[in-house]
Amino acid sequence: MTGSAALLRGIDLAAFAVALVTRARRAGVDVSASGAARFTEALRVLPPTDRRRLYWTARVSLVGRHSDIERFDAVFAAVFDDAVLALDPAARASVSNTSRTRADGRSGDGGASAGPRRRAAPPWATLDDAAAPVPDRSADDGATAVTLRLPSPLEAIADEPFGQLRDDDLRLLGRWxxxxxxxxPRRPSRRREPHRHGRVDLRATIRRARGTGFEPVRLVRCRPRERPxxxxxxxxxxxxxxxxxxxxxxxxxxxxxxxxxxxxxxxxxxxxxxxxxxxxxxxxxxxxxxxxxxxxxxxxxxxxxxxxxxxxxxxxxxxxxxxxxxxxxxxxxxxxxxxxxxxxxxxxxxxxxxxxxxxxxxxxxxxxxxxxxxxxxxxxxxxxxxxxxxxxxxxxxxxxxxxxxxxxxxxx
Missing domain, CATH: 3.40.50.410 (von Willebrand factor, type A domain)
Structure with missing residues (x-):
């Protein structure tokens, strides 16, 4: 392949990036919330001319941990090992149907069994329904794990126990x-503020109606003002x-x-x-x-x-x-x-x-x-x-x- 058009001709780069990010998250790669946007922008600024350049563009944009490199490599190999680069909807549908019945019995996800991490149901009870057992959605193939939006230095230590953080990490955490x-948390106060979706403010509506012959042509609405x-x-x-x-x-x-x-x-x-x-x-x-x-x-x-x-x-x-x-x-x-x-x-x-x-x-x-x-x-x-x-x-x-x-x- 000698040009970028030959590799990604007629491809929706945003859809391509989201699809690859979704597949990587299913395999356990911790991709940040802005990973798909960074990958899309990188593809626009520097279109890949071959598979090697596409690999490094995706890896630099999506992988933030050294421990995720092996999983990402498995996902990338499972997607791009075939000679045909099926990225358009019709070809992607046909390849997905055939990839499930490959001769070696592996799935199209490269055999990565690590799905998105889910919080297990706690064996205790509190006053709030938030502690109720979490329904098991492990069978939902379309579920996408959404990561916490954190500054980039904190993404690498997002899952590290607090006892293992260094002094520099603590300072960064404090600033975040x-x-x-x-x-x-916030609470409603007794004071009110104008808002288009609030209830009708009778006093303000009548005061404005003085200029229209006391006909309430336009209603004034308000809602309780929130305070910390x-x-x-x-x-x-x-x-x-x-x-x-x-x-x-x-x-x-x-x-x-x-x-x-x-x-x-x-x-x-x-x-x-x-x-x-x-x-x-x-x-x-x-x-x-x-x-x-x-x-x-x-x-x-x-x-x-x-x-x-x-x-x-x-x-x-x-x-x-x-x-x-x-x-x-x-x-x-x-x-x-x-x-x-x-x-x-x-x-x-x-x-x-x-x-x-x-x-x-x-x-x-x-x-x-x-x-x-x-x-x-x-x-x-x-x-x-x-x-x-x-x-x-x-x-x-x-x-x-x-x-x-x-x-x-x-x-x-």
Whole structure:
């Protein structure tokens, strides 16, 4: 082949890129959300003249991890090993029908059996339907895995456990969290703002009708103005949370800087970190927070720390807030005390979210006494042990915060 027209003559480059990305994701290649767009642009700027150039254009545009190269090579070989480059719809349909009945018995996907990763149904229950068993869609051949939209340096470590991140990765993660303001939960306020899909604003409509003989020729509509919902984040910094507490400190700082938040750290006792983490420098804020928490990597008293928050002047911040407790649930206090404290918090809060980084371990069950006692009073029980699951947690919290639920009467 001597020209680009001979290789991709009459081909819709966008459809070609999307088809190859879909096949790669089915084989387990972690292609970013912008991978298809980058590949399409690369094909337009530098049209491939042979298979080798097409391979390197696709690999540079779509593969971001060294561990995915072998899977990508298998997909590319399965698509382009044949002499005929069937890319138009008619030829693609005929080749797909014959590829399923190849003599060696392999499928047209190059024998790659690793499909898109799916979250298994958790063996526990919380108050929200989000913890219900996830239906098995493994038989859906048309399903496409959509990856989390992250800055390119974070894509390579999106699935790395927090305990394996370096200091540079933590700084990059902190900057990314500070830019997630649209994902923080919001609530409707009493003030209203003009909006074309809202309800009719009678006062504004009548005021405008004064210029048309008091005939409401044009209706004025409005809706409640949204404000940031308060977030109360409590992070366990005991010895059992070593390796995860540093990441959750960056999460607390992002909540303070970008949202309406109150943040606390606890081990043997409760420490308020809201004014410390409000510093404009992330490095200074994290360093001062480490100096402020004198009981870091010590024992754990979750029930006593939550009870101290409820009885303190800052306990009023829990009303109508999204309360996030980041802890593995290993507590020295009695499980009954923890259950009473979490139940009281739930009666004040809008949502209670428990982050347990050990929940992602294979075969994990919240069988420990404190964790099992607190779980029935939580709306969500999430792992948040990697950057990808942390982004899912932010999305879950933002969506659930806008859904009103029945309030328990009274406060203990």
């Amino acid at each position: 969290l500070e830019q997630t303001e649209p994902n923080w 919902r308060r977030i109360v984040l409590l992070c366990d910094v005991s010895r059992s949370m070593h390796g995860y507490a540093d990441v959750y400190v960056h999460l607390m700082r992002a909540a303070v800087v970008r949202g309406n938040a109150e943040v606390f750290a606890f081990s043997t006792h409760l420490t308020r970190l809201t004014p410390v983490l409000a510093h404009r420098s992330a490095d200074v804020a994290v360093a001062r927070a480490s100096e402020r928490v004198v009981d870091r990597f010590g024992g754990t008293h979750i029930a006593g720390s939550l009870a101290a928050l409820l009885s303190s002047p800052h306990g009023s911040a829990l009303r109508g807030a999204v309360v996030i407790v980041a802890s593995d649930g290993w507590d020295s206090d009695e499980p009954a005390d923890l259950a009473r404290a979490v139940a009281r918090i739930r009666r004040r809060a809008h949502r209670v979210v428990w982050l347990n980084p050990r929940a992602a371990a294979p075969g994990f069950e919240p069988a420990a006494g404190p964790m099992a006692a607190a779980l029935p009073h939580c709306d969500h029980f999430l792992s948040a042990h990697t950057i990808a699951t942390l982004g899912e947690m932010l999305t879950t919290v933002a969506r659930s915060a806008g859904v009103a639920r029945a309030r328990d009467s009274g406060e203990g």
